[in-house]
Amino acid sequence: xxxxxxxxxxxxxxxxxxxxxxxxxxxxxxxxxxxxxxxxxxxxxxxxxxxxxxxxxxxxxxxxxxxxxxxxxxxxxxxxxxxxxxxxxxxxxxxxxxxxxxxxxxxxxxxxxxxxxxxxxxxxxxxxxxxxxxxxxxxxxxxxxxxxxxxxxxxxxxxxxxxxxxxxxxxxxxxxxxxxxxxxxxxxxxxxxxxxxxxxxxxxxxxxxxxxxxxxxxxxxxxxxxxxxxxxxxxxxxxxxxxxxxxxxxxxxxxxxxxxxxxxxxxxxxxxxxxxxxxxxxxxxxxxxxxxxxxxxx
Numbered sequence: 001x002x003x004x005x006x007x008x009x010x011x012x013x014x015x016x017x018x019x020x021x022x023x024x025x026x027x028x029x030x031x032x033x034x035x036x037x038x039x040x041x042x043x044x045x046x047x048x049x050x051x052x053x054x055x056x057x058x059x060x061x062x063x064x065x066x067x068x069x070x071x072x073x074x075x076x077x078x079x080x081x082x083x084x085x086x087x088x089x090x091x092x093x094x095x096x097x098x099x100x101x102x103x104x105x106x107x108x109x110x111x112x113x114x115x116x117x118x119x120x121x122x123x124x125x126x127x128x129x130x131x132x133x134x135x136x137x138x139x140x141x142x143x144x145x146x147x148x149x150x151x152x153x154x155x156x157x158x159x160x161x162x163x164x165x166x167x168x169x170x171x172x173x174x175x176x177x178x179x180x181x182x183x184x185x186x187x188x189x190x191x192x193x194x195x196x197x198x199x200x201x202x203x204x205x206x207x208x209x210x211x212x213x214x215x216x217x218x219x220x221x222x223x224x225x226x227x228x229x230x231x232x233x234x235x236x237x238x239x240x241x242x243x244x245x246x247x248x249x250x251x252x253x254x255x256x257x258x259x260x261x262x263x264x265x266x267x268x269x270x271x272x273x274x275x276x277x278x279x280x281x282x283x284x285x286x287x288x289x290x291x292x293x294x295x296x297x298x
Contacts, residue, residue, distance in 0.1 A: 002151050003027055003028070004028065004061065004062070005027070005028040005061070006022055006027050006028070006029060006060055006061075006062045006063075006064065006152055007029075007030040007031070007032070007050075007056045007057060007059070007060035007062070007063040008022065008031050008032075008064050008066065009031070009032045009033070009053055009056065009064070009065045009076050009083070010032075010066035010067040010068075010072075010076075011031060011033040011035075011038050011039060011042060011066075012068075013130070013234050014066055014096070014125075014127060014130045015064075015096075016038075016130070016131075017127055017128075017130025017131035017132075017133075017135075018096075018123075018130050018135070018156045019042060019047070020042075020045075021130070021131070021132070021133035021155050022152060022155050022156060023045075024133070024155070025133075025154075025155035027152065027155065028047070029042075029046075029047040030047065030048050030049075030056045030059050031047055031048070031049050031050070031056070032049070032050045032052065032053055032055070032056045036049075036051065052081035053076050053077070053079075053081060053082055053083035054081040054083055054086040055081070055086075056083065057083035057087045057091070058086050060091070061092065061148065062091065062092045062094065062148060062149045063091070063092070063094065064094040064096060065093065065094065065095050065096060065097065066096045066097070066123075068097060068239075068242075069097055069098070069099065070097065070099040070103050072097070073095055073097055073099070073107075077093065077107075077111075084116065087114075089114075089116070090116075090117065090148075091117065092116070092117040092119060092145050092148050093111055093116055093117070093118050093119070094118075094119040094121050094149060094152075095107065095118065095119065095120060095121060095122075096121050096122060096123045096137075097122065098174050098175065098242075098243050098246065099122075099171055099246070100171070100246055100249065100250070101120075101169075101172045101250065102168065104167045104168050104170070104171045105120075105166065105167045105168035107167065108120065108166065108167035108168075117141070117142060117144060117145035117148065118141065118142075118167055119139055119140075119141040119145050119146070119149065119167075119170075120139065120140045120141060120167035120168060120169070121139040121140075121141075121153075121170055122137075122138050122170055122171055122173075122174030123135050123137055123138070123157075123174075124136045124138070124174065124177055126221075126234065126235075127234055129158070133155060133156055135157045136157060136159045136160075136161070137153055137156070137157045137159070137161065138161050138163060138170040138171075138173045138174050138177070139153070139160060139161060139162055139163060139170045140162070140163045140164040140165065140167055140169035140171075141165065141167065142166075146162070161173070172250070175243070175247050175250055178243040178247060179244070179258070179261050181218060181240075181243075182240045182243060182244045182247070182261070182264045182265070183260050183264045184216045184217075185218045185222050185240065185281055185282065185284060186263070186264035186267045187219075187264075188216065188219035188222055188223055188282075189222075189223075189226075189267075189282065189284045189285035189288070191214070192205065192206075192223050192285060193285055193291050196292065196293070197288075202226075202227055202294055203227060206223055206227055209223075222280075222281065222282040223282065225280050225282040226282050226294060227294050228294075228295070229295025229296070230280070231276075231279040231280040231282065232280060233279055233281075234280060235280065235281050236277065236278050236279060236281060237268055237271045237272050237276050237277050237278070237279055237280075237281050237283055238268075238272055238277045238278065239281060240264075240281050240284075241265070241268045241269055241272050241277075244264055244265035245265060247261050247265075248262060267284050268281070268284055271283055271284045271286060271287050274287060
């Protein structure tokens with residue numbers, strides 16, 4: 001495998017695991033995070049930390065951005081000390097955030113005008129799969145962009161789907177994935193809340209559902225957080241306020257009805273406005289009245 005210097009911007013739950021997977025594969029990993037202590041901790045394990053996207057970009061032919069949204073991506077590229085102006089012509093910018101597909105397509109054009117290549121590459125899988133190099137990548141890019149970074153994707157992902165040769169297709173598929181993820185979490189919370197209301201033992205309910213036809217990956221994963229009373233955010237309530245908002249925006253443009261998505265979005269909005277915005281997305285269960293959650297005081 002070709003070894004090269006690669007930059008990772010954003011060392012959150014997913015980005016940190018992806019950076020470590022790249023380093024484990026033998027690549028020279030350059031990192032930047034808005035939290036200097038996080039980047040410095042990664043550098044102590046191996047690799048190199050930089051104090052700005054621009055400083056990082058001067059050392060890399062490929063930069064992988066793993067930030068939260070389009071606004072943060074804009075800042076990474078075009079803000080003060082952004083990396084777009086510092087990247088050499090022909091370099092590749094890999095965008096892993098969940099964003100409006102039209103915005104992603106427009107970003108490709110903007111970067112091409114600067115002589116840069118772009119990969120629309122939203123990701124899925126969670127922190128554990130990122131740490132083990134087994135995420136899923138939903139990508140769309142020019143063939144010449146793939147040629148420069150496919151081996152890097154192999155280090156980070158168990159599955160890399162090529163969905164088109166222009167940006168936007170990857171983001172569309174990711175948004176549809178988020179439709180299902182958000183609706184499944186909301187439905188899982190509703191089912192567990194009903195069980196609690198009816199006096200069913202939550203541990204027994206969890207055991208039965210996870211071994212029955214009603215199970216889903218989100219029920220199994222997120223309701224375990226509820227049972228443990230652990231709302232440490234791996235993916236927060238406000239992530240689904242954003243992502244389900246993108247789902248509805250995409251459908252609204254073609255006047256396509258999404259009744260379940262709209263209801264789930266309102267549930268996450270309610271949880272956010274009730275003070276749970278930064279908690280794990282399983283905290284959407286806290287909107288239901290008249291129940292006592294595991295770990296809560298009577």
